[in-house]
Each structure stands twice: as structure tokens, then as C-alpha cells.
Amino acid sequence: MSSILYLISISCTSLPISERKKSFIILNTKDTIYGDHIAGTKRFSNLGWVVVKNGQGENSQEKKYKYDQIYQVHYYDRKNRKVVQEIVEEDPTYRDTHQEMDIIINQGKMRLYLHDPGFRPDLPFVVSDIYYGYANGFRHKKVLKAMDKCQAFREKFTERKQRRKKELKKLIMYYNAHCE
Secondary structure (H helix, E strand, O other), X not given: OHHHHHHHHHHHOOOOOOOOOOEEEEEOOOOEEEEOEEEEEOOOOOOOEXXXXXXXXXXOEEEEEEHHHEEEEEEEOOOOOEEEEEEEEOOOOOOOOEEEEEEEXXXXXXXXXXXXXXXXXXXXXXXXXXXXXXXXXXXXXXXXXXXXXXXXXXXHOOOHHXXXXXXXXXXXXXXXXXXX
């Protein structure tokens, strides 16, 4: 994942400066740090950091921020599309498992992200009080079971085809709107 972010930030430098949009990170303190290049680094199982670089050549300045200091990363991919990621703890029982994950739903009781672990397609990842973790494969049923504790949800989604993995975004949005 970090190598992809690094490649994306390098490819943005090939655009003329007038066509490039400024990338930035938002810290947990809500401070915004702008940069010409933003690259994520995660070494082995260590926490890692995000490097924000401004300028080129001898005049360039670089500053590192640990993943646990960062709330969001905003950058533009090689097609100049905006990408917004949040730093999420992959496993809250281990402090050093922060990962960059693309935001799908970050408002409400349940938040949905997509995570690219690098060797598979993006995996859905849910953060809430009732379920925390990946929502692919057999875990999808665990997410549904947690949401079924809400009567409104259970009554609305009674058919199997309504509860499929590809409907996860819709299911979570309904849950956030109608359940405590």
C-alpha cells in the first residue's frame, strides 16, 4: 500500500505545476499540512510514517509524521482524481497496526473503508462499536449478525439477495440512519 501511495505521489510530479493540485494531510490535532509530495512508509511490522515533501532539489524540505499522528491523507492519483484516506488501526489490540484505508462511509455509527493489503483486491473494513474488522468472506455474515440486533434493520432486509456483500455500503448506510 505504501509503495502505491509513493508511486502515485511520484507520478503527480510529472504533471506541470499549474495542473497539479496540492496534496495534504490532516493531523489528529486538526492541523493541515500541505505538500508537493506525500509518501507513506511502513517498514516490516513497524508503525511507519508519512513523509510530506515540499520543493525540489536543494531547496526541498521534508517532514515525517507517524501514522498515529495523522487523521486523513488527501492526495491526487496519476489521473488527477482526488483520493482521501484515513489512518485506521487494523487490529486495535495491537498499537502498531495503522493502515491507510480509502474512505467509503466515515459518518455515522458504522464506518466503511476499503483496504488494499497489496496482494488482493480491496477488502471492505468496518469500524464500529458492534463490529470492528474486515467484512469479506465469512466475516460478512458476522457484520450482518451484528446489524441484525437492530429490529428496523432486521425487518427491512429479510431477503438473502438484499444482504449480499456487494450491498454492504447500502446496508451500512441504512443501519446508520435507522439504528442506535
